[in-house]
Amino acid sequence: MAASDITKRYGATTALLEAGIAVAPGETHALVGRNGAGKSTLVSILTGLQRADSGEVRFAGEPAPALSDRDAWRRLVACVYQKSTIIPTLTVAENLYLNRQGGGLINWRSLRRRASGLLDGYGVDVDPARVAGELTVEQRQLVEIARALSFGARFIILDEPTAQLDAAAIERLFDRMRQLRDSGVTFMFISHHLQEVYEVCQTVTVFRDARHVLTAPVTDLPHDELVSAMTGDAGPLLSSGAARAPVGDAPAVLSVGGLRLAGFYEDVDLTVRAGEMVGLIGSGSSGKVALAETIAGLRKADGGTVTVAGNRPRPGSVPSALAAGLGYLPQDRHREGLVPLLSVAENATLPIAGKLGPAGVIAPARRRAAARRMIGAYDIKTAGPDQPVNALSGGNAQKVVLARALSNDPKALVMVNPTAGVDVRSKESLLGAVASAATGGTGVLVVSDELDDLRSCDRVLVMFHGRVVREVPRGWADADLIAAVEGVRAPLEGAREQ
Known part of the structure; x- marks a missing residue:
């Protein structure tokens, strides 16, 4: 080509x-x-x-x-x-042969057999009768x-x-x-x-x-x-950032105690203090994303507690978690983070819409003004507050999601894969904004497999098979941390077993 x-x-x-x-x-x-x-x-x-x-x-x-x-x-x-x-509501076989299933009545057994042969031929171990959304x-x-x-x-x-x-x-x-x-x-x-x-x-x-x-x-x-x-330049990128002042005995803004969810994780304890950045890393089967979603109210735990800034949000309730003082940046900005047909201003100001006019009525001028402040603060490259968010590049769309998560000055911020699918300069900008929020007193939990996302963290927790198994202080070596994630008992200087 x-x-x-x-x-x-x-x-x-x-x-x-x-x-x-x-x-x-x-x-x-x-x-x-x-x-x-x-x-x-x-x-x-x-x-x-x-x-x-x-x-x-x-x-x-x-x-x-x-x-x-x-x-x-x-x-x-x-x-x-x-x-x-x-198409998530169709089966794998239907997706493979959409508009190619032949004329007249569909022979479903034959379709699944053809799909199975196709998948086997390319070494794809998936049941053709399975619903694609699963x-x-x-x-x-x-x-x-x-x-x-x-x-x-x-x-x-x-x-x-x-x-x-x-x-x-x-x-x-x-x-x-x-x-x-x-x-x-x-x-x-x-x-x-x-x-x-x-x-x-x-x-x-x-x-x-x-x-x-x-x-x-x-x-x-x-x-x-x-x-x-x-x-266009040779400047250093994605450094670990300037060290922040130790949090010491700062109050806990996010506490998880004995949290468990069958099939995902069990007996998880963790604490994030005001102004602290804590990383959480683990394989896809570690349960780390499900844990983050539970803290945010997207999942309901089978047991245990979540406390945000001294408040106990109602389990399984996103509005309750937000009201308690939590900000959340989800894993998939396309499916969970943005309303694609709404503007940059509408997406960025969703959590503070009630503050943008009297009696809950949004004043468009106030919304645009708030959005302009966010566009400047987070270096969002856009034609203006009224541009549809689905017209932005991936990095700028993610900045809108972060701006929204921080718009209500949360006491604690939970982020899942915050720099997925963004370029190196956007990564630097996003992580710099998060570090600034931590400097301002927000406690941050960064859930990610991307090591650059974790370099500014004061400590990193390692999850393995649903449990937090290690705590690693700042200054870790890449190879050692990856070994811990994969379950290899490599020595990690300063690490604590859980």
Whole structure:
């Protein structure tokens, strides 16, 4: 596949300017760049969803088909998006053969048999009769890859495929990619996790400010040079941040005592003090996300207590948790964090809507003014408060979610994977805002597998099989912390067994 001299404008905004990429058959080629660099626009052009204003796309030396010929596009290229296109209410078999089940009455037994053969052929261990909404993120991605390959496509675009996967699932995905590549499948891999580029890709292309910056073999491009190409400077990124004053005997703003939820975690105790940042890490089966969702009221524990700033919110009640003084940033901003058809102002001010006018009636001017303050404070790149939030890049959308979580000056903030799917500069901005909140006295619980999210934490708790098993002070080594997460009893200086 080759795209050359691609230009795409939306009114006065230039999304791509004479940009291009060439992907060799049988390779995994990374496309990286900050949010807003033009990656998503290029993907929409490479998949035939929209037409470039100028430039050319060719597959195997032949011009791309007309936009109206969707079947031809499906035979050439497919994209597995960060936001799944699987229909959750249909079965796996129905998703695989949607609009391809044949004319007349559907032979469901035959459909499931065909689906089973397809999944087995690509090594996807999923029951074709299972409802797709019950699948894990990893399983949904593999089903989407199998569906794309079933059309005949041998060029697959993976858009942030690891953003919601734990370490073990990521390694399984990479193994599957290597197997498919050996069989002749070509991948374009889009990721903000640069270490993954070095692990699974042979070539990397960098976009910046709507332009192509460089293409090089990953083995010839040091990490610092790659970051510099993406950001336009060679300044240090994602440091552990300036040390905050010790919290000492500051009051506890979040306390969990004996919390348990069958199938997820048991007998969990933890405390976060005012101004303290506490990390929580563990594998996908550790129970850490379910624990965070329980604290936020999205799940109801079987037993135990949650206390927020001296208040006991009603178990399983999000409004009660928020009223007690909790701020929450959910795992999936697309499904849980944003109302996509509402504006930036409407999304960011949801928790404080009652304060934006008399008798609960929102004054639009006051809402826009509040939103403008948030846009400035969190460096949200947007056309203005009235822009629909679904038009923002991933990093800026996440900043809106964080702004909303902090809009009511919470005593405690719980965040799940706060920098998933955002670029390095947006990560720095988001984590800097969180550190500032902690400096102002907010207690922060950061639930994440991304080590950069945890570097500013005063201590990190490790969950394993539903229990908090270790507490690690700041200054840990990456390899040692990962070993603890995977259940390896490696020595961790200063660590405490739970």
